[in-house]
Amino acid sequence: MLEIKDLRATVEGKEILKGISLSVKAGEVHAIMGPNGSGKSTLAQLLAGHPAYTVTGGSVTYLGKDLLDMDPEERAREGVFLAFQYPVTIRGVTNAYFLRSAVNAIRKARGQEEYDPIDFLDVLHEKLKAIGWDDALMNRPVNDGFSGGEKKRNEILQMAVLEPKLSLLDETDSGLDIDALKTVAEAVNRLRKPDTAAIVVTHYQRxxxxxxxxxxxxxxxxxxxxxxxxxxxxxxxxxxxxxxxSERAVA
Amino acid sequence: MSKQAPDGRDHYLADFRKFTLNGGAHAPAWLMELRERAAGQFAKIGFPTVKEEAWRFTSVSSLLETPFTPARSDVVHSASALAGLTVGGDAGNRLVFVNGRFESAPSSVRGLPPGVRFESLQSALETSPEVVRKHLGQHARFDENGFTALSTAFVRDGAFLHIPRGVDLRDPLEILFLSAPVGGAWVSHPRILIVVDEGARGVVVERYAGADTGPYFTNTVTELVLGDGARLDHCRVQQEGASAYHLAATHSTQGRDSVLESCSVALGSALTRHDIGAVMNGAGGNLILNGLTLAGGRQHIDHHTTIDHAQPHCESHELFNGIFDEQSRGVFTGRIIVRPGAQRTDSKQTNNNLLLSPEARADSQPQLEIYADDVKCTHGATLGPVDDAAMFYLRSRGLDALEARNLLTYGFAADVISRLGSEAMRSHLYPVLLERLCRQRTGATA
Known part of the structure; x- marks a missing residue:
């Protein structure tokens, strides 16, 4: 599904990724661990198309296509999803409206019919029910005044609604208490299917x-x-x- | 080569003399006296120039190049002009003015509780002379602002609302000032006086709308008076024609434990300056003062606010968002005065400006004058293009760059509207914003 070969990237002229190779097959979950500053978040963001990073070498092939040649929105429409480590606040736009805009942008690009507001509410409620949440946050502006845990859960809700093929979870566990961690994990597990894959970036084994x-x-x-x-x-x-x-230093 | 800017004073003073003999005759003596005082002050101070600190970024010289004359009163309005401009539709209570003059046919006032007066100012001079006399011109000071002085000199028609003690009115009352072409460049001086007595409550929408049929000049003054424990939701929507000049002053005075929730939405005109003065004149008062500017083309739209914390234990929360596209510009001034003894004042001011074009410009001027020591006053301002992090977030969810930018722009505007207490107003204004933003994006402004 995803083939990363000798990927090198810089941010503001500083090399962060120094030759990464990784092969992810459909149905697999890969965990990427490492100390702070190792480049693991950079890798996740780069795969989603973050404009801050400049690729200086190597290649990334996703479902047979050159991923690095696509804009962030094209990647999303092809099924790539990044759960942000620091989700962004969008004032004045409700969660429900944002989710519908996103799912419709993707449906439109795939030649599917867009949801009208009423149909989408049904879809949304089904997803909320599936992951065991209520709609308390749906009419609030995106991530505005959300707690750390609510923001992370909101990322997982977006993932559930957008049904990606390749999910990139960037430290989704950081700042979560054990109960929130379990709900997030359950939601991710529910989305595991033979034709999807996930890369889970984390600092902790937990x-x-x-x-x-x-x-x-x-x-x-x-x-x-x-x-x-x-x-x-x-x-x-x-x-x-x-x-x-130190093993590496000795070698 | 410098050209002497036209002063314009004599032109308006000559028209004032004609007015006192003609349209302004047959007024009570106290009103005649108020007009004379205002005209005298205008003769003394004239129009402001960019040499004055408060008008540094706002030139009215183009306004002075056109000799605007008082609007004719024989204008026939078309019913279709009202379409899309009312919140309550046919069922709602509204006063309609065309070129500053009250029109009874499109107006509709019915089913209001006993004691509530919602009528033209002309009519109120007959029905509620004491209330009008007590408040008219007493809250909107005209010693420094030449436009307010001029408007007060010509005060004649406008809207009057009086909600007596304890009456709770939740449905929006609408005041609509329409501008219709009459040939020539004309000026109107609409006046609004709203008095909400002790423990009473009301929701008011004040709206200005006009077509782009050449330049006209609206010079309007609004006075809001809230008694102890009163509550007023006041929403002002400015959708003047693209060549219009809109000069406005809104002055409020609040009693003890009263709540004023005010929102000024400015969308139209070539040049708008709205001066807002709010006096917290009783302990425990609460003021929410919000505003939204959407400017494009070569529009210039200002909000200048002064909040005067004259009494202790008052709260004021101020949020003004401005969106500036193309070569538009605007100024926000946020002056907050905390008087000696106004302890426990809690004041928060936020001004955010979104610049959608490298040629757009916004100036933000917080001015805090604090003379008490036990107070909490914060202010913050932002200025810049659409946020990169938010753009990437939206694009990573499948929206293309244009859709993402439009959604963020809409959200920036909707952030202000979403805070309105009146559900009817919120649902009325969202589509107005969308329509205005869509028009801006396709190149036609105002």
Missing amino acids: LLNYIVPDHVHVLAEGRILKSGGRELALELEARGYDWLL
């Missing part, structure tokens, strides 16, 4: 108790240091990141 990954990669200083199965995450939990960094 989330991976609930979203069990097929592959775990450790990113540090812009490179993947080590890849493994779920047991790698547990080892990182027990030993931290330093042993990996």
Whole structure:
């Protein structure tokens, strides 16, 4: 589904990604872990098309197409979704209106009929019910005055409504208490299907108790240091990141 | 080569003399005296120039180049002109004025509780002479502002609302000033006086609308008087024609524990300046003073506000958002005075300006004058193009760059409208905003 080859990228002239290769197949969940400043958030944002990053080498192929050649909205319409680490506040636009604008932009691009406001309310209520939330936040402006946990849940709601093929979760677990973490994880698990994939970027192992990954990669200083199965995450939990960094220094 | 700016004073004073002998005759002696005082003050101070600090960014020289004459009163309005301009539709209570003069046919006042007066100012001089005399010209000071002085000199017609003690009126009362072409460049001086007595409540929409049929000049003054524990929701919508000059002053005085929720939406005209003066004259008063400007083309739209915390324990919250496209410009002044003894004042001021074009310009001037020590006063201003982070957020959800920019622009405007207390007003104004923004995007402004 996603093929990243020797990807290099800079921000403001500073190299952040120094040759990343990663292959994600449909049905898989990959976890990317690593210390702060390792480049893991950069990778997630770059894949969604964030304009701050300049690709200086390598390639990214998504469903057979050159992902790097697409605008952010084209990527979204092709099924890429980024759950933001820091969701943005949009004043004056209600959550319900925003969600409908987004889903209709994607439906229009795919040649599907757009939802009218009434039809969309049905869709929205179904999604809310599926992830066990009420509509209390739907008529409030997007992320305006939301708590940290509400913002993260709102990202997951957008994901549920937009039904992406490739989900990128950028530290969705940070700042969540254990109950909120569980609800977010359950929502993500419910969206796991044979034809979708997810890349979960996280600093902590904790989330991976609930979203069990097929592959775990450790990113540090812009490179993947080590890849493994779920047991790698547990080892990182027990030993931290330093042993990996020093292993690399010795090698 | 510098050209002497036309002063314009003599032209209007000559018309004032004609007015006192003609349309302005047959007024009570106290009103004649008020007009003479105002005319005298106007003769002394004249029109402001950019040399005055308060008018530094707002030149009225183009207004003075045209000799506007008083509007004729024999204008026939067309019923279709009202379409889309009323909130309550046929069922609503409204006063309609054409070129500043009351028109009874399109107006509609019925079913109001006993004691409520909602009528033309001319009529109120007969029915409520004491209330009119007590308040008219007493709140809108004309010692410094030449436009207010001029408007007061010509005060004759306009709208009057008096809600007596304890009466609770929730349906919007509408005051509509329509401008119709009559040939030539004309001026009107509409006056609004709204008195809400102790414990009473009302919702008022004040609206100015006109077509683009050449220049005209609206020079309007509104006085709002709230008794102790009164509440007034006042929404003002300015949709003047594209060549119009709109000079306006709104002055409010609030009693103890009263609540004034006010919103000034400015969409039309070539040049608008709205001066707002709010006096918190009783302890425990609450003022919400919001505003929205949508400007494009070469429009110039200002809001200049002064909030005077004269008494302790009052709150004022001020939010003004401005959207400026093409070569438009505008000024926001937010002056807040906290008088000695006005302890426990809680005041918050926010002015956000969205610049949609590199040629657009907005100036923001907070002015805090605090003479008490136990107060909370905050202010903040933003200025700039559409936020990059928000653009990426929306595009990452599938909206293209234009859709994302339009949605953010709409949200910037809707942020102000969403705060209106009246559901009827909110649902009326959202489509007005959308229509105005769509028109702006396709190149036709105002």
